[in-house]
Amino acid sequence: MTEKSIVTLRGEAELARRAGALFEGVRREFLCAAGEPETWSAAAPRAPRTLSPGLVVRKLYGPGVFRDPRGQELLKRLGEAGAEIRISPAPPAHEAIVVDRRLAVLAAPRSAAGEPRVYSVVREPDVVAGVRALFETAWETSTDLATYRRTPFPRLDDAERDVLRALAAGHTDEAASRRLGVSLRTYRRRVAALMASLGARSRFQAGLRAHEILGRHSDA
Structure with a gap:
């Protein structure tokens, strides 16, 4: 991929082909916000059995991650690898990935017409910092997975x-x-x-x- 400050990609296949290697090269910090498990499944690296020493991985999901077996398996695999996981009260307003504070990938809303989803790969430092700040704000207002699972639901008749x-x-x-x-x-x-x-x-x-x-x- 070129070093342009912003590159637009169309569809999961192009995202995986052109940006997947950038995700694989993470060294210090990998932040990911997703409303559903499949948002980044085509390009983001599969969680290893254990994280590399010094690598921080934070995953933020909406409650919808619980609604199918893939989401349940994803949470289990990430937790076993050592990733930090939190659940937000509603789907994250911005689905994004931030790699080592130097690169951000933003997912546009899904097209109602079924057209390929658009992704923006951003290297502009101020924009990356802004995306990371939004992630941190959402992270601080969310609940860690273990606590979330222990939260009782109201008894229903x-x-x-x-x-x-x-x-x-x-x-x-x-x-x-x-x-x-x-x-x-x-x-x-x-x-x-x-x-x-x-x-x-x-x-x-x-x-x-x-x-x-x-x-x-x-x-x-």
Whole structure:
């Protein structure tokens, strides 16, 4: 890859081909923020069994990392290797990687039209420092994985569990109320009560929490 201050890459394949070697060459610090496990899977190096002496690896994920087996396996592998892992209350606002404080890779939002995702590889020192500062701010407001796993969920009755599954499935209120055999008004009242119980400020957050709970507790 050239030494341009900013290089734009399109798609995971180009990211892996042109930037993958930069990730492999990390020496001191590797910071990664991702909303889902697959964001950097094509290019970021697979976690070794143990980290090299002096190498700091920090991984920041949103609650969605719990919703499928790949996320669970990723967390297990990273933890065993010695990486520091934290879970943010919501998906990180900026999915990014910072390598040795000299290079940052920013992931653009996914295209609704299914077009290749765009990544920006940045070497400009001030920009890299800014991205790292944003990461540190998000890191400080997140919870380490061990503590997060120990945090108890509210006890739910059968009706609340049904609503939880409907939220996780992404059903509309109308479809969910029909499936559960309750009125639309009753379903919406149960959703509002469940959101309050989960500490969710929006339907989106409630859906993420639902995925998280169902992923961590298969009997939910």
